[in-house]
Amino acid sequence: MNFVKAFAPATVANVACGFDIFGFAVKEPGDTVELRRRDEPGIVITDITGDEGRLPRNAEKNSVTGVMLYLLKHLGITDFGCEVVLHKNMPLGSGMGSSAASAVAGVVAINEMLGKPLTRQELLPFAMEGERIASGSAHADNVGPSLLGGFVVIRSYNPLDIFTIPVPGDLYCTLVHPDIEINTKDARFILRNEVSLKNTIAQMGNVAGLVAGLMQADYDLISRSMVDVIIEPVRSILIPQFKEVKQAAIDHGALGCSISGSGPSLFALSRGVENAQKAGAAMKDTFADAGIASSLHVSSINQGGAVVLTE
Structure with a gap:
């Protein structure tokens, strides 16, 4: 095969209460990778x-190609060569799994x-290495669903399980990205190392409730x-108008709203596409009232993940 796209x-990672353990895929946006064989190895x-022009062109330092090199080394392949074109279709530092999408597209294409x-499933640890290259932490809550x-x-995580x-078929995600950027490393740095027993118990209850609610299609839960x-x-202080945007989503029919990944994007879950669209419009308007431009995506849960495209 000489060409793959x-x-x-x-x-959306974390999904409110599920820090580093929950994530789901949306249908768009996403990254596209094109591979073309070359005669020379490398x-x-x-x-x-x-x-x-912000991402490194060095293959070892870019998440899209770093995972490819890691996979080739694992397979013991030394004579393989290809040219790579990466199309970034989402902002860097967006909280929408930008680096994860690049890594996943790259590892799926070369595989x-x-x-x-x-x-x-076997490709997952290799995709996680792309996250390590990008942010220093090989978490799976973005690369897994992507x-x-x-x-x-x-x-x-040890062992990886x-x-x-x-999820309910009528569950929709509203994803709003304000035109600001938050560095993932910075967003992790500000987190506290210790959590109170009271908050731990409350968080565990919400994690269990969200899993049960999704599996039982219990929208109230x-x-x-x-x-x-x-x-x-902690992280919401990095996002201007966070409280106002979150409340706008809930006031316009969303089941709930929180930070997507490390931010600054916010996501909301709604029952039905109309509620999701209304929540999205209200979120955008609230950002706009504060002079912040934003982009909006409304999607059902993407059940397929990464795909190989045919020309």
């Missing part, structure tokens, strides 16, 4: 679009070009459980 979707980045020696699709739960759970008493109170 793959797409990996954006994701991986070469020939172009990156949409990054305003396809090599004849699919690994399953999707790679596998659906609503993902990471039960354990990840699975998906069913989903709404009651979308409460983060540990991470959101």
